[in-house]
Amino acid sequence: MSMFCFQCQEACRNTGCDIQGMCGKKADTANLQDKLVQRLKVLALTHEATMELGRFVAESLFMTITNANFDNDRINAQIAKTDALIGGKTADAPLGVLATANEDVRSLRELLTYGLKGVAAYADHAAILGQEDIAIYKFMFKALAGAAKSEDANELVGLNLECGNIAVTTMALLDKANTGAYGNPEITSVKIGVGTRPGILVSGHDLLDFKELLEQSKDAGIDIYTHGEMLPAHYYPEFKKYAHLYGNYGNAWYKQNTEFASFNGPILMTTNCITPVQDSYKNRIFTTGLAGYPGVKHIADRKPGQAKDFSAIIALAKTCPAPTAIENGAIVGGFAHNQVLALADKVVAAVKSGAIKRFVVMAGCDGRHKTRQYFTDVAEALPKDTVILTAGCAKYRYNKLQLGDIGGIPRVLDAGQCNDSYSLVVIALKLKEVFGLDDVNKLPLSFDLAWYEQKAVAVLLALLALGFKGIRLGPTLPAFVSPGVAKVLVENFDIKATGDVAADVAAMMAGN
Template identity: 45%
Template sequence: MFCFQCEQTAGCASCTGGAGVCGKTADTSNLQDDLTGALIGLARAYDGKLGSEKATRLIIDGLFTTVTNVSFNDKTLNELIAEVEAAKEAAVPGCSGCGSVCGRNDNYDLTKLWDDNEDIRSLKSLILFGLRGMAAYAYHAMVLGYTDEEVNGFFYKALCVIGEDLGMEDLLPVVLEVGEVNLKCMALLDKANTETYGTPVPTTVPMKVEKGPFIVISGHDLYDLKQLLEQTKGKGINIYTHGEMLPAHGYPLLKEYEHLKGNFGTAWQNQQKEFDNLPGAILFTTNCLMPVKSSYADRVFTTEVVSYPELVHIGEDKNFTPVIEKALALGGFAEDQEYTGINGGTELTTGFGHGTVLSVADKVIDAVKAGAIKHFFLVGGCDGAKPGRNYYTDFVSQTPEDTIILTLACGKFRFNDLNIGEIGGLPRIMDMGQCNDAYSAIRVAVALAEAFECGVNDLPLSMVLSWYEQKAVCILLTLLHLGIKNIYLGPSLPAFVSPNVLNFLVENFNISPISTPEEDLKKILG
């Protein structure tokens, strides 16, 4: 196997040999490469242009499936590859059996990419990994009935580009185009979520788990949460969010369910410890699944593209009866259990999306003009297990009292239980939502720039980001597409960024690796 798509990759270089750090076997990793190569073949069958509805769904499903911590199941990967091959045959009947192969729908061998010149490999990896992240967002919008032909068509174009023999000058514009299209994709998902569930509102979420049967739901898919809430209504089962599902508490339609009680646990990488012998059922709706320990394997369920060998999978009918029955059989805790975040806090706040923040924009602008707010920090991104991520806790803890911290994605669990006060009635830490809600941060930044009649790079705003997987890649590319500079990135730089590509990013966007909280704050604030 060869894999270097996530931050935890072995030795900050690549996972090779028999298994990856994430827990995937070499066979599983190679099947995911085969799936990606088949998707490129399917895109070629449509000449890099938008294909049928079924083909588009397969491309989005397939790309999402290859995101880190989504699928560990060779059986479902083989089934998906077979579906892609059938879709290619439907697009160009008989072509695959032709004795004179024109290459129109040939699958692409990803070993060609991994063995390529390091700069070409780097740029194509940015495109591929960005596509995988964007596919996750397109997927969540799609299940709510929201699609965009430009977004979907770009998947075909970009996949074909990965399989072509192109130079750096041809690939760099496509890298930034991934960011441009991802902005449209995040806007689409934002529209899908708010039109379906309402505009998020500030909400305080307890970390206590009440006695009695319960289900913990993890991941990003609000549609799955809504179905689960509806099916458990009146059954005496409480529902608790986990990880990236925390922002669900801010949506008015979901808040109406009284048995949506609170949030259990912290970020995804702590699940093997936090779920150990937990007397409740656990449902994974998207990525963030880790290899499942025997102490809780009998109570873990998957749905959507998430898959793990021998776990019960909830199909497209969304019949959560097995999850419900398991929760009732386990019975939950005999008494209420008090939990805390990693800093000892007992409750979290969320719901500060662009709708909320922009509704009080006048107060924010007045506070800046009066000197009450001196600086904004966007401290967000993925969490992970790698040493050094306490940087983000220390950074937020050391920010001056006249600054605001905007945050999103699961990296916020490093500090979102801290109580660092308010400014003018506004909490200094504002949770804007899931990773895809980077769109909210962009909307707020653009609105502030317009209010102060300056560019985003001229605002008293600094971005201090953490990355782990491919959704962070497409968000970073979106920020670069918008011309946003001076981004601090950690805990380490991606292994798939070659020295020459890194130099390009530094020279054109002034991306910097994080150092220490003290040094970076001094550099930012002067």
């Protein structure tokens, strides 16, 4: 085989991609990403964590997340920087997934590595906004060393649960960074149609890039639209100050090939979720940050004390036609923890009166698999006395359905990006406190999660570390989870695979 990768949900045959990634990643790119991770393990084995090294490791791991960076030159440059930091020191670390022969040890090492990649993404977003914690970076080094050397299954299980706890810490730090910079998200109606002016479409997750683009384009006679995981930017008070922030265009990341073409104007990819770039828009897509694609224009990192320079993308936008409408109407979101807790009395009263029978967390990722229709079907099949709590791009499977409300409480409460999954944890723990329960699993709460990439793995580990049990995960269980490790997850955490819609809905409503 020319490569082997099974870090995402679309791993070929739910086994692994061994010729080319289902994401579009070529074998040489996959092998370079393996090499970068291996060199990071050597760095962790030979050096102590510092703020500078920790920040570098977080950036590097983020670069290897699915659909983040397809640019071999950028990855090679990162490998060279890693080797310079290693400085000639040596240590043994496996190169590539299959270098670990024991199936269960391999599974636990990869589960840890992918959870760590998710933590790195959240840590990088927080660091960009000036929020860092050396404890997070120290754990990254500890986990990378463990993923390189440990053969002890019990030790690796412990490291995975520790990764879950660190994920909670990191998501809380990112929540603090985002709300500190942009205010607490508010209930917001977001237009999904188009205006008459040219526009720029912003995708990915980076809010500082979004802020700087808004500021630089406010007098340019163009509109700014969000796409995919940038939809929740509309919920922050800081961004509402900009009159040219028009609305959201399109759906989840995997529809880029058609939606980017019909947008007509330039597109800015701020982080992961870029797919193979099509000729229909290749001359008007830009990457920035850790995102990259060969042949695509890249906007350089900001210099200390300065903003990024978005003048090229703004100038191009002025020459483009307005977007072609693909839908009309509006969607409502902004139900992060601060907003939901402000409604706590109303929510609790609805639960006590029986108006709300159950909350179902349907967060996570969207993707191409036809089997993801399951999540739309579940949302439609849930009784009208249930409320869906969501975050991440999984919301696009049901956030445009007309599911109504319960006493003024919408039946779909969107907390934001996958980066905002922490909000769902805060809401659950607050409900546990309000109802005086000694175990979060006694709440009228079920988990029916969609996963795709490594940030979802970090969120799953966070939920397990916090003691949540009975989580359904789909549309497939991870290919990197061996039968032996799956058995441990089932026996200790009651992890379940998604199945028949009617049966799953009935089980969730019965608390199973």
